Amino acid sequence: MTRVLAGVDLPGLWSLSRATGLVLLVLLSLTLALGMLATARTTPRWWPRFATAALHADLAVLSLALLVAHVTVTVLDDWVEIGWADAVLPFRAGYRPVWTGLGTVAALLLVTAAVTAAARRYLPVPLWRRTHYLTHAAWPVAVVHGLGTGSDRGSPGAVSLTLGCVALVTFATVLRFTGTPGTGWGGVVARVVAVVLPVALGAWMGSTGALR
Amino acid sequence: MRLLAGTRPDRPLTLAEHLAVHGALPRTGRGLVDEVEASGLTGRGGAGYPLAGKLRTVLAQPRLRGRPVVVVNAAESEPAADKDASLVTRAPHLVLDGAAACAVAVGAREVVVWVHRGSQGAEQALETAAYERRSVGAETVRVEVVAGPDRYVAGEASAIVRHLSGGPALPSATPYRTAERGVRGRPTLLANAETFAHAGLVARHGPAWFRAEGLPAEPGTMLATVRGGVLRPGVVEVPFGTPVPEVLAACGGPRRPVSALLVGGYGGAWLAWDAARTATLSRASLAARGADLGTGLLLALPADRCPLAETERLVAWLAAESAGQCGPCVNGLPAMAADLTALVAGDGSALSRLDCRASLVAGRGACHHPDGAVRLVRSTLDVFRPHVEQHLSAGRCPDLDCSPVAPLPAPAAVAGAPSWR
Amino acid sequence: MAVTPATPVTPASPATPVRPRLVVDWTRCRARGLCAELLPEAVALDEWGYPVVDDLPPDLVRRAARARDACPAVALRLTRGR
Numbered sequence: 159m160t161r162v163l164a165g166v167d168l169p170g171l172w173s174l175s176r177a178t179g180l181v182l183l184v185l186l187s188l189t190l191a192l193g194m195l196a197t198a199r200t201t202p203r204w205w206p207r208f209a210t211a212a213l214h215a216d217l218a219v220l221s222l223a224l225l226v227a228h229v230t231v232t233v234l235d236d237w238v239e240i241g242w243a244d245a246v247l248p249f250r251a252g253y254r255p256v257w258t259g260l261g262t263v264a265a266l267l268l269v270t271a272a273v274t275a276a277a278r279r280y281l282p283v284p285l286w287r288r289t290h291y292l293t294h295a296a297w298p299v300a301v302v303h304g305l306g307t308g309s310d311r312g313s314p315g316a317v318s319l320t321l322g323c324v325a326l327v328t329f330a331t332v333l334r335f336t337g338t339p340g341t342g343w344g345g346v347v348a349r350v351v352a353v354v355l356p357v358a359l360g361a362w363m364g365s366t367g368a369l370r
Numbered sequence: 371m372r373l374l375a376g377t378r379p380d381r382p383l384t385l386a387e388h389l390a391v392h393g394a395l396p397r398t399g400r401g402l403v404d405e406v407e408a409s410g411l412t413g414r415g416g417a418g419y420p421l422a423g424k425l426r427t428v429l430a431q432p433r434l435r436g437r438p439v440v441v442v443n444a445a446e447s448e449p450a451a452d453k454d455a456s457l458v459t460r461a462p463h464l465v466l467d468g469a470a471a472c473a474v475a476v477g478a479r480e481v482v483v484w485v486h487r488g489s490q491g492a493e494q495a496l497e498t499a500a501y502e503r504r505s506v507g508a509e510t511v512r513v514e515v516v517a518g519p520d521r522y523v524a525g526e527a528s529a530i531v532r533h534l535s536g537g538p539a540l541p542s543a544t545p546y547r548t549a550e551r552g553v554r555g556r557p558t559l560l561a562n563a564e565t566f567a568h569a570g571l572v573a574r575h576g577p578a579w580f581r582a583e584g585l586p587a588e589p590g591t592m593l594a595t596v597r598g599g600v601l602r603p604g605v606v607e608v609p610f611g612t613p614v615p616e617v618l619a620a621c622g623g624p625r626r627p628v629s630a631l632l633v634g635g636y637g638g639a640w641l642a643w644d645a646a647r648t649a650t651l652s653r654a655s656l657a658a659r660g661a662d663l664g665t666g667l668l669l670a671l672p673a674d675r676c677p678l679a680e681t682e683r684l685v686a687w688l689a690a691e692s693a694g695q696c697g698p699c700v701n702g703l704p705a706m707a708a709d710l711t712a713l714v715a716g717d718g719s720a721l722s723r724l725d726c727r728a729s730l731v732a733g734r735g736a737c738h739h740p741d742g743a744v745r746l747v748r749s750t751l752d753v754f755r756p757h758v759e760q761h762l763s764a765g766r767c768p769d770l771d772c773s774p775v776a777p778l779p780a781p782a783a784v785a786g787a788p789s790w791r
Numbered sequence: 792m793a794v795t796p797a798t799p800v801t802p803a804s805p806a807t808p809v810r811p812r813l814v815v816d817w818t819r820c821r822a823r824g825l826c827a828e829l830l831p832e833a834v835a836l837d838e839w840g841y842p843v844v845d846d847l848p849p850d851l852v853r854r855a856a857r858a859r860d861a862c863p864a865v866a867l868r869l870t871r872g873r
Contacts, residue, residue, distance in 0.1 A: 697839055734815070
């Protein structure tokens, strides 16, 4: 059982935790999508590469800030048994340990990726590149964390938002390998997959009763 | 005859024979650095950097960087050159003497001799020599022979250092000099095998003796490899400043009239015969004629052979030997080879493309491999301009034999995926 | 093959000031072109997308530092010229 160090029993905190979590998911998805597009084979002529890279970096910083807020609010909230230690050690929380633990794992991966990226001029290149690709693992873990811990699984707004994020990241991932949208079949595939995948996911989740 | 004094053509000199020819190696210490400096000994691996400069740099490194290590580059990467192989398979003890003396001078306890995997004769001779020294108790430092990948750029200094540090034998773009930070970050004295052999003689006889041969600005002797259209191709030891025709005469002289000499290596420059006749084997004389001593290769191109076809083959080979790390080299060298093929077929637009690409490729790589290819191309267009014009107007080689002169090893691609470890 | 040892150090004479140079680590460069986007006055791209770097005028040094930081392959170094 985890002890909350400085608990506050405000009903609003739980809402704030969920809200920060949702916004964080959106920001992370945008960051990841931009990161994918930054390594795409071709880019639109009118959009410079450095802009994608700069936006990606800025959104990453914003995401990290929001991550701190999300974790802080969640830990402070007395209503759920999540303590400071659970922010760094996964799967020990009192409240839905597995799903919460996944959040911790995602957070650790993200922080590692961010720190190595900031220090990349001083690190061996393969090291920072490989740790940066940890974000590819962190994002789906974060998505699952959100669906698992949230009380919003029944809320259509939250679910649509989540599926929208999945669509965005899928779109960007396909484009990363096929090039600019609108040039040839790559763009078509990206759009199709970006729509089909989330819809299928949502339908599957609905049919298995995961969205109660 | 200094380096090759007393050597036999069929096998290396044993330790006893070596000592009979040269005498015992005196005890040396840090004083050797001053002697080497006074002697003016410069590197024989191509760049001609003074050995004393490297010794002093190694000595100047902070203790924190670790104990220095000596690396002997006995990897004769240049296919047509034979001087390092000849030296190492005939007088390995002289090379090891120099390496050991320099090791003591800089405080190193290990000497690594690096050879290509394919050069069994060299590897054998060195292993045997090292063993002889160990068994007699004559070894002051530990000598290890390491065989690395059999690729052209693998014998480059930074590639050797990277290989010995546990990585692939690929050139690296480190901002540090080898003497500052080399094998595993330690100060590394890396020099050509011939350079160390000369150092072994300086340690015995002193700088004045060394300077007795050669030129005041370029003292001593050097090993030159003469190939191509001469009667007896091979390796000769000549003092700096020897006229080029004399060097060729030492190998029997040209069999037939020669149109040009390829000087320095496959990444070197052509010297028209008129210029070669008045040139001497010295950096100054060759530089004045647009060439560089390089690894001491002199390839005589017979006048009845097509120089453009030869260059085309050489550049194609250089392109295939690219390490594949740097964009300008990986893209530029094959592009230049294709341009040369077009030029041979009489395509006039290829000339400007070639010139443009040559300017783009030079100096933009981790090592000097592309620079060599560019130097070769530029000197071809310079020295053989009339013949190039003939190709352009005729659409092919008008009257010369296009068969190869320069020996080229089979491209690595044929042997399967190259291993760089 | 010419064995290339270190370039000899020539100390800069007092008359010629030592200027920072943008140096490319060719083994890392992947021709992504961000440097040319951020510093077109000093960096052009060759036919294969790799940077051709000119000398840096003193007023561009700060932007060169930004270009160095932006390189996704960490292939740029800003160094004192020799």
